[in-house]
Amino acid sequence: MITRLESGDAVMLYDPSLCGNFAPEWFDPAHWQQRGALAGAAPGRGSTWFFAAEEREYALRHYRRGGLIGRFNADLYLGRDPQRSRPFREFSLLRQCVQAGLPVATPVAARFVRAGNGYRGDLLTLRVRGARTLSSRLREGGLPLEEWRAVGGVIAAFHREGICHADLNAHNILFDAAGAICLIDFDRGQVRRSGWWKDANLARLRRSLCKVADASPAVPMDEAGWAALLDGYFLGRPPPAVR
Numbered sequence: 389m390i391t392r393l394e395s396g397d398a399v400m401l402y403d404p405s406l407c408g409n410f411a412p413e414w415f416d417p418a419h420w421q422q423r424g425a426l427a428g429a430a431p432g433r434g435s436t437w438f439f440a441a442e443e444r445e446y447a448l449r450h451y452r453r454g455g456l457i458g459r460f461n462a463d464l465y466l467g468r469d470p471q472r473s474r475p476f477r478e479f480s481l482l483r484q485c486v487q488a489g490l491p492v493a494t495p496v497a498a499r500f501v502r503a504g505n506g507y508r509g510d511l512l513t514l515r516v517r518g519a520r521t522l523s524s525r526l527r528e529g530g531l532p533l534e535e536w537r538a539v540g541g542v543i544a545a546f547h548r549e550g551i552c553h554a555d556l557n558a559h560n561i562l563f564d565a566a567g568a569i570c571l572i573d574f575d576r577g578q579v580r581r582s583g584w585w586k587d588a589n590l591a592r593l594r595r596s597l598c599k600v601a602d603a604s605p606a607v608p609m610d611e612a613g614w615a616a617l618l619d620g621y622f623l624g625r626p627p628p629a630v631r
């Protein structure tokens with residue numbers, strides 16, 4: 389059962405089964421730093437911090453704008469309805485993925501904070517243990533063909549449920565400590581009817597893989613790996629569970 393909490397300008401949703409002593413301070417990295425529970429941060433457009441609490445590890449992401457707009461407006465979004473906000477919508481979509489048995493970072497809480505005519509937002513998930521991105525795996529030496537096929541099978545599982553990832557790239561595909569694969573960062577993701585967007589998802593991923601290869605001349609684009617990914621995608625193998 390999801391609980392709703394309002395405090396000042398903030399509206400929050402959280403799963404009490406995953407954060408029993410939840411309070412607004414859970415969204416404050418300084419709170420965890422003062423407790424000595426902050427365990428680092430992750431690179432990327434958004435700001436993501438890792439911390440430990442209640443014998444669990446969490447990932448806290450603050451929504452940030454990218455591109456040209458991000459140079460002038462770091463993290464403010466238009467809108468006054470929490471339910472239509474990016475953090476609440478991503479929280480809801482992740483819960484739908486979990487219920488469908490799809491491998492994602494388990495959603496824990498989301499926050500909407502009113503600011504003028506807009507809002508700022510945050511999302512809290514369980515941390516994927518020992519996670520390494522597909523891009524980092526490629527730079528470390530690449531993947532065996534069977535793992536490429538597994539990546540394709542995971543993407544196919546999301547597509548069968550109509551889950552469209554708005555930014556499917558080599559940085560949003562993770563391998564956990566046991567080698568299980570999951571997708572992260574479902575900001576602007578949505579449920580859609582079957583259509584061309586599935587091909588667009590795959591095309592976006594290929595462009596991302598090419599960029600990784602271009603940035604690392606010693607790691608050329610793995611065409612055999614890409615063929616194996618497509619093989620796994622069309623075979624539609626079920627994804628392994630994230631631990």
